[in-house]
Amino acid sequence: MFDLAQRVALLTGANGGIGRAITRQFTEFGARVVMADINVDGAMEFASALHGAQSSVAVTKLNADASDDVDQAIRFALDRFDRLDFLVTAAAIYDDQPFETMTDDQWRYTLTTNLDSVYLCMPARDSCYGGRLGNCESRL
Numbered sequence: 001m002f003d004l005a006q007r008v009a010l011l012t013g014a015n016g017g018i019g020r021a022i023t024r025q026f027t028e029f030g031a032r033v034v035m036a037d038i039n040v041d042g043a044m045e046f047a048s049a050l051h052g053a054q055s056s057v058a059v060t061k062l063n064a065d066a067s068d069d070v071d072q073a074i075r076f077a078l079d080r081f082d083r084l085d086f087l088v089t090a091a092a093i094y095d096d097q098p099f100e101t102m103t104d105d106q107w108r109y110t111l112t113t114n115l116d117s118v119y120l121c122m123p124a125r126d127s128c129y130g131g132r133l134g135n136c137e138s139r140l
Contacts, residue, residue, distance in 0.1 A: 002029040003029065003030060004026060004029040004030045004031035005030035005031070006030075007030075007031045007032070007085040007086065008031065008032045008033070008034070008077060008081040008083050008084050008085050008086070009022075009026050009031050009032070009033050009034070009084075009085065009086040009087070009088060010033075010034045010036060010073060010074065010077045010084055010086070010087050010088070010124075011023060011026075011033060011034070011035055011036060011088045011090055012036050012037070012062055012064045012070075012073070012087075012088070012089045012090055012091040012117060012121065013036075013037060013064060013089070013090035013091030013092055013117075014033075014034075014035035014036055014037045014043055014059075014090065015035065015037035015038075015039045015042045015043040015046060016037075016090060016091075016092070018090045019035070019037065019088075019090045019091075020046055022088055022090065023035055023046070023047075023050070023057065024050065026086075027050055027056055027057060030056075031056070031085075031086075032056040032057070032058075032081050033056065033057050033058070034057075034058050034059070034060060034073065034076060034077040034080065034081070035047055035057060035058070035059045035060075036059075036060050036061075036062035036064075036073040036076075037059075037061070037062055037091075038061065038062060038063050038064070040059055040060075040061045043059045044059045047059055058076070058077075058080050058081070060072070060073050060076045060077075062091070064089070064091035064113060064117035064120070064121075065091075065112045065113050065116050065117050065120070066120075067120050070117075070120045070121055070124065074087075074124050084124075087121055087124050089117060089118045089121050091113060091114075091117045092113060092114045092117075093109070093110060093113045093114065094110075095110060
């Protein structure tokens with residue numbers, strides 16, 4: 001369907017359900033993928049289970065609300081695959097409780113993870129050929 005051979009994608013929140021689905025799809029279309037997630041072990045386990053994708057998937061640690069981690073993940077992708085074509089921000093959290101019972105700290109942590117992480121990735125568009133940045137969230 002799509003030919004993404006020679007293309008490189010960096011995904012934040014790559015070990016979550018959406019991130020894993022995007023990783024699988026990108027690799028099936030021939031892209032190389034950097035899975036960036038706070039859960040490195042889970043991302044590595046998933047990457048190793050992808051049939052035939054071992055050389056096209058790399059994993060790096062990313063706390064998506066830390067600008068230094070975002071910068072490091074971009075450098076990692078460029079060092080590993082020499083280019084970056086797509087940046088997909090899928091890092092998100094959801095504290096399954098009624099909104100009105102959230103503490104101030106829970107609210108700030110949710111906003112920082114779900115919104116600030118997208119903002120911190122915006123300058124990375126300059127590292128992408130064509131400046132492609134996609135954001136997906138299942139819940140905000």
